[in-house]
Amino acid sequence: xxxxxxxxxxxxxxxxxxxxxxxxxxxxxxxxxxxxxxxxxxxxxxxxxxxxxxxxxxxxxxxxxxxxxxxxxxxxxxxxxxxxxxxxxxxxxxxxxxxxxxxxxxxxxxxxxxxxxxxxxxxxxxxxxxxxxxxxxxxxxxxxxxxxxxxxxxxxxxxxxxxxxxxxxxxxxxxxxxxxxxxxxxxxxxxxxxxxxxxxxxxxxxxxxxxxxxxxxxxxxxxxxxxxxxxxxxxxxxxxxxxxxxxxxxxxxxxxxxxxxxxxxxxxxxxxxxxxxxxxxxxxxxxxxxxxxxxxx
Amino acid sequence: xxxxxxxxxxxxxxxxxxxxxxxxxxxxxxxxxxxxxxxxxxxxxxxxxxxxxxxxxxxxxxxxxxxxxxxxxxxxxxxxxxxxxxxxxxxxxxxxxxxxxxxxxxxxxxxxxxxxxxxxxxxxxxxxxxxxxxxxxxxxxxxxxxxxxxxxxxxxxxxxxxxxxxxxxxxxxxxxxxxxxxxxxxxxxxxxxxxxxxxxxxxxxxxxxxxxxxxxxxxxxxxxxxxxxxxxxxxxxxxxxxxxxxxxxxxxxxxxxxxxxxxxxxxxxxxxxxxxxxxxxxxxxxxxxxxxxxxxx
Numbered sequence: 001x002x003x004x005x006x007x008x009x010x011x012x013x014x015x016x017x018x019x020x021x022x023x024x025x026x027x028x029x030x031x032x033x034x035x036x037x038x039x040x041x042x043x044x045x046x047x048x049x050x051x052x053x054x055x056x057x058x059x060x061x062x063x064x065x066x067x068x069x070x071x072x073x074x075x076x077x078x079x080x081x082x083x084x085x086x087x088x089x090x091x092x093x094x095x096x097x098x099x100x101x102x103x104x105x106x107x108x109x110x111x112x113x114x115x116x117x118x119x120x121x122x123x124x125x126x127x128x129x130x131x132x133x134x135x136x137x138x139x140x141x142x143x144x145x146x147x148x149x150x151x152x153x154x155x156x157x158x159x160x161x162x163x164x165x166x167x168x169x170x171x172x173x174x175x176x177x178x179x180x181x182x183x184x185x186x187x188x189x190x191x192x193x194x195x196x197x198x199x200x201x202x203x204x205x206x207x208x209x210x211x212x213x214x215x216x217x218x219x220x221x222x223x224x225x226x227x228x229x230x231x232x233x234x235x236x237x238x239x240x241x242x243x244x245x246x247x248x249x250x251x252x253x254x255x256x257x258x259x260x261x262x263x264x265x266x267x268x269x270x271x272x273x274x275x276x277x278x279x280x281x282x283x284x285x286x287x288x289x290x291x292x293x294x295x296x297x
Numbered sequence: 298x299x300x301x302x303x304x305x306x307x308x309x310x311x312x313x314x315x316x317x318x319x320x321x322x323x324x325x326x327x328x329x330x331x332x333x334x335x336x337x338x339x340x341x342x343x344x345x346x347x348x349x350x351x352x353x354x355x356x357x358x359x360x361x362x363x364x365x366x367x368x369x370x371x372x373x374x375x376x377x378x379x380x381x382x383x384x385x386x387x388x389x390x391x392x393x394x395x396x397x398x399x400x401x402x403x404x405x406x407x408x409x410x411x412x413x414x415x416x417x418x419x420x421x422x423x424x425x426x427x428x429x430x431x432x433x434x435x436x437x438x439x440x441x442x443x444x445x446x447x448x449x450x451x452x453x454x455x456x457x458x459x460x461x462x463x464x465x466x467x468x469x470x471x472x473x474x475x476x477x478x479x480x481x482x483x484x485x486x487x488x489x490x491x492x493x494x495x496x497x498x499x500x501x502x503x504x505x506x507x508x509x510x511x512x513x514x515x516x517x518x519x520x521x522x523x524x525x526x527x528x529x530x531x532x533x534x535x536x537x538x539x540x541x542x543x544x545x546x547x548x549x550x551x552x553x554x555x556x557x558x559x560x561x562x563x564x565x566x567x568x569x570x571x572x573x574x575x576x577x578x579x580x581x582x583x584x585x586x587x588x589x590x591x592x593x594x
Contacts, residue, residue, distance in 0.1 A: 051592070180588075263582055275573055290569060291392050291565045
């Protein structure tokens with residue numbers, strides 16, 4: 001069984017009736033499981049999380065986008081989170097037996113569909129058509145309000161799909177395949193924030209660390225600890241155990257032990273495989289050995 | 298979603314057409330997934346592995362037993378593995394969201410069904426009705442051939458279900474709920490078998506070690522290593538990481554490192570949770586955080 005995940009962000013987080021209607025079309029799509037949806041009134045934004053076979057997830061995403069464009073009017077939208085459009089960003093994330101190339105193809109088919117609805121579409125991450133469109137914040141710069149101006153500068157802002165024309169109610173959309181991200185925090189038994197910051201610099205790509213690690217040092221005042229707060233953006237090439245043990249090694253240099261860690265949100269079973277192989281030293285272990293995976297075939 | 302596993306052993310491992318017919322009735326049971334079946338000609342015995350919701354697994358087991366009793370004649374059976382009957386032993390193993398009490402109840406309903414077919418039934422492990430019937434080898438002592446004699450000694454051998462009469466074609470059956478067992482081997486970078494044996498004695502229940510560990514030292518001649526070969530019979534009360542780290546600690550006393558480990562066959566996701574919590578120190582981690590589990594709801 002192939003499993004693709006999508007976590008689109010839509011620009012409505014106050015009128016929960018609208019959010020429910022969008023969630024409902026996802027729920028009604030055969031073969032798709034809506035795991036969660038949550039709204040933030042301050043951001044005026046909601047995130048839907050659903051998964052299933054790639055074709056089913058694509059069908060759900062099309063229905064989701066159609067409904068969101070019908071119900072959300074960006075010309076009246078206000079909220080504290082940066083956004084470009086009614087369906088602001090729709091990432092497709094390979095979870096199980098899905099190659100990046102296949103997820104890219106799904107995102108492109110979704111992009112063409114949305115483009116044909118008259119909405120400018122930009123591809124990002126693994127689906128990006130040019131390097132400067134890899135990162136979401138770069139594409140989203142100036143937000144919805146800057147779209148009319150940007151769409152005049154076609155050399156830079158020609159959409160990947162859809163018309164190069166401002167769509168006042170839908171705005172624009174970003175979509176693409178991105179790798180599953182693991183939000184991973186390591187808590188250290190010290191109150192010395194400088195130690196957490198130094199370790200964060202040591203493990204993150206920006207300062208010479210691991211290629212797929214973003215990290216920062218954070219104070220946990222109430223707990224009397226500090227934290228190395230990380231995003232692991234590719235758990236295959238930069239596995240969690242290697243990062244954790246590097247943090248532990250650097251902390252030990254200061255005589256500071258690891259008090260505990262937090263895995264925030266979800267991880268795919270693929271990341272679990274690496275944890276078992278590393279720590280249990282079970283070199284030949286495969287996920288098929290986990291009994292429950294038989295039900296995912 | 299509740300998941301119950303059953304791995305019945307039937308006394309036919311040479312006539313694969315018979316085995317296939319028994320497997321087929323399991324495969325045809327709605328809601329049941331036949332993961333595997335394998336036959337051993339020398340043992341003249343086959344193991345079927347299937348799982349699903351408890352009621353579906355019970356239905357499959359009833360169909361399996363009826364078919365096995367129809368096709369297998371114990372009065373003509375020969376093989377090197379100890380056995381009591383055509384369906385020799387049918388364990389029910391709680392995998393996910395199933396309490397031991399519920400699996401015991403399923404095994405009892407299965408036992409009553411088989412008893413009503415005229416086959417003497419003994420409950421073992423968590424379903425045992427008396428302490429001396431806890432272990433399979435004790436019940437199976439003397440095998441099929443001793444059944445006529447044993448059934449005369451009703452004080453000791455009154456069946457838990459079915460008639461206290463010898464059934465020449467079906468023999469007798471053992472069933473019950475047992476905890477998932479993890480076959481776990483730790484390879485050590487030494488050729489000194491005495492070290493593996495000493496460590497095995499240190500961790501196993503028999504000699505004062507962990508309650509749910511069976512262990513022995515084994516030579517791996519070809520690899521030039523020795524192995525602590527273990528069965529972990531309750532991964533909740535005696536978790537794998539604690540056992541592995543104890544083996545590592547004892548090996549280190551002799552200056553011997555762990556070269557690797559082997560997890561043989563299947564483990565339930567519940568055992569994975571303990572591995573992540575222990576090694577990643579992710580104290581609050583739950584299995585719901587694994588994306589794919591959403592599809593098991």
